[in-house]
Amino acid sequence: MDFDRRDILLSAAAALVAGSSGAARAATGRPFGYAIVGLGQYGLKTIIPQFANCAHSRLAAVVSGDPAKAARVAAEHGLPASAIYSYETFDTIRNNPDVDIVYVCLPNSMHAEYTIRAARAGKHVMCEKPMAISVAECEAMIAACKTAKRKLMIGYRCHFEATNLEAIRLASSGAIGKLRYVRSEHGFVMRDPSLWRLKRALSGGGSLMDIGIYALQASRYLTGEEPVAVYARESTDRSDPRFTEVEDMIDFTLEFPSGVMAGCYSMYSANQNRVLVMGDKGRVELEPATRYAGNRMWTGRDGREQEVTPPATPHKTQFAGQLDHLVQCVRTGNEPIVSGEEGLRDMRIIEAIYRSAREGRRIQLGAKA
Amino acid sequence: MDFDRRDILLSAAAALVAGSSGAARAATGRPFGYAIVGLGQYGLKTIIPQFANCAHSRLAAVVSGDPAKAARVAAEHGLPASAIYSYETFDTIRNNPDVDIVYVCLPNSMHAEYTIRAARAGKHVMCEKPMAISVAECEAMIAACKTAKRKLMIGYRCHFEATNLEAIRLASSGAIGKLRYVRSEHGFVMRDPSLWRLKRALSGGGSLMDIGIYALQASRYLTGEEPVAVYARESTDRSDPRFTEVEDMIDFTLEFPSGVMAGCYSMYSANQNRVLVMGDKGRVELEPATRYAGNRMWTGRDGREQEVTPPATPHKTQFAGQLDHLVQCVRTGNEPIVSGEEGLRDMRIIEAIYRSAREGRRIQLGAKA
Structure with a gap:
């Protein structure tokens, strides 16, 4: 299921x-x-x-x-x-x-x-x-x-993007064995302190709401599972004029029922866009993973040596x-x-991530999540 | 300091x-x-x-x-x-x-x-x-x-290994800007269930004691900081004959005083040997990072494009x-x-990692750690 x-x-x-x-x-x-x-x-x-x-x-x-x-x-x-x-x-x-x-x-x-x-x-x-x-x-x-x-x-x-679709296919095909963990880092250097994304009333939150949500999504669609618990820590320099209202970096760990773990970083202070799915027989790595264009992927046992060209999608672009x-x-x-139910699932986890970071403790996700 | x-x-x-x-x-x-x-x-x-x-x-x-x-x-x-x-x-x-x-x-x-x-x-x-x-x-x-x-x-x-020494130099030189996070994954597929490393009385623990300690070490020597808190989760299939006594996978997050985070994975069920140091201006990546020989490193802003040949050490090998x-x-x-004090520092953190995984909560590390 x-x-x-x-x-x-x-x-x-x-x-x-x-x-x-x-x-x-x-x-x-x-x-x-x-x-x-x-x-x-x-x-x-x-x-x-x-x-x-x-x-x-x-x-x-x-x-x-x-x-x-x-x-x-x-x-x-x-x-x-x-x-x-x-x-x-x-x-x-x-x-x-x-x-x-x-x-x-x-x-x-x-x-x-x-x-x-x-x-x-x-x-x-x-x-x-x-x-x-x-x-x-x-x-x-x-x-x-x-x-x-x-x-x-x-x-x-990304659910319509060739590289991500091929990664889902590889991860679920057994090609890399039993999945053990996912890592995803998503961030960019936010330069303009005046952007609405940095105003809590408009954005509802910082990098997690904007770019970190890709790491959360990837963890879910690559495993095909729903997390049962989350732990998160935030690291934000509040003296930085960009980050007076919202978080810069947030690190969250998701636990999935099968034993797969996902470790995700979200940030507005460094450029990273990558996803790794690790199985006991090999790995699939995407970098950049979720950009508008130019995403690339590799598969192999201990390195990125074999680049994969994903099959073309029937649509011209992911958009x-x-x-x-x-x-x-x-x-x-x-x-x-x-x-909308899919968006709601992410939002329940995002609320739990923020709560975990605020309270400094592991949050179990209910059956509804 | x-x-x-x-x-x-x-x-x-x-x-x-x-x-x-x-x-x-x-x-x-x-x-x-x-x-x-x-x-x-x-x-x-x-x-x-x-x-x-x-x-x-x-x-x-x-x-x-x-x-x-x-x-x-x-x-x-x-x-x-x-x-x-x-x-x-x-x-x-x-x-x-x-x-x-x-x-x-x-x-x-x-x-x-x-x-x-x-x-x-x-x-x-x-x-x-x-x-x-x-x-x-x-x-x-x-x-x-x-x-x-x-x-x-x-x-x-690794403190005598050319690649790791160059990574320390780059991370501390400002070449990649202000450090934001470290990620390190260390693991290999343990095949023989009879090895002493899988017997708790001899090993004291599983992958963390053996291979995950490299990720812990790297997080510390690359940041030059001591962690103030740790959170860890374990994921072990106890029905696997290799893992009746010790852990397979353990994921731990370290918080450093500067705001740098380290996310580390340790495992006996997948082959990974890598370290990433991310700064707000770029990154340094090592893969393999801590092997006996053949370690490689890259630096750059969004990819691994620039491989770095570290300066030779005065000694012939790290050993x-x-x-x-x-x-x-x-x-x-x-x-x-x-x-010995350095080994003791790691062991204090390792005990806290195991305790965190056992109790499912963040553990603050004392001044002694």
């Missing part, structure tokens, strides 16, 4: 492959329209250009607090004036039949509000990670989408796979492989 | 360099004679051949419970019959002026007894790691050598450096850079 989710991931990948040439083709039709909420770096520079790589998704609207920027982006992408929303007019998106899905690319503290408003407006929702800033918010988001009978998916793009997956779920009625 | 020990290591390395061509040459003379106690794999196959690489050390006697093996080894190395001891006749080594130093290469549980008996026989002592199987034994060993006015050194060969260092300490009256 522990391997259910990993199997689902692999099945989903297989279904995507099949979908490109087989049964799922029946479920195609006009591309679905996405409204991008938030024209910050991620929405504007990362997501919007990806519609060019999609088979089933297109840009249909933008939502921004900056009318000039919204008008410029709309013009660049051939959207009519009626496809431009402010946060004040956002709820009228219910009247726009071109918009099927709302993609929430806002600061973390606004994820819950805009997911719930989108669901109430009758739209399916893609919400960027972290899903929200508390378990309570995640639960409210899931409930709102359920009430509105709309799909909710979290922007966990296109992510965007199109939600469309296909809406069409088929399936749950997204990274649903 | 935290960096004292690291500075001492570097000074010792510098002194060795100077010693090869300068002032310390005055302290030379006839090579000192070592008695090897224990003709197991390590004493026989690893240490004895290393005397050929030494400038100041030679094989002078062997101590074994196997008379035929002892006679064969003595013959191979041109030792007279009077240089062969059994465990019963060991104490008469006091009457052998050819023996200056006793090197204890026995199972861990016998380190204390033979170190104390050697000191009482008037010999200086090199004791293999781990120093013993308890803090109390370590303290008794130190006291015995102090009473006998004999030197006591622990066989921490020769270790063996000759104790001779030089005896000649000059200096304390070994890896004295």
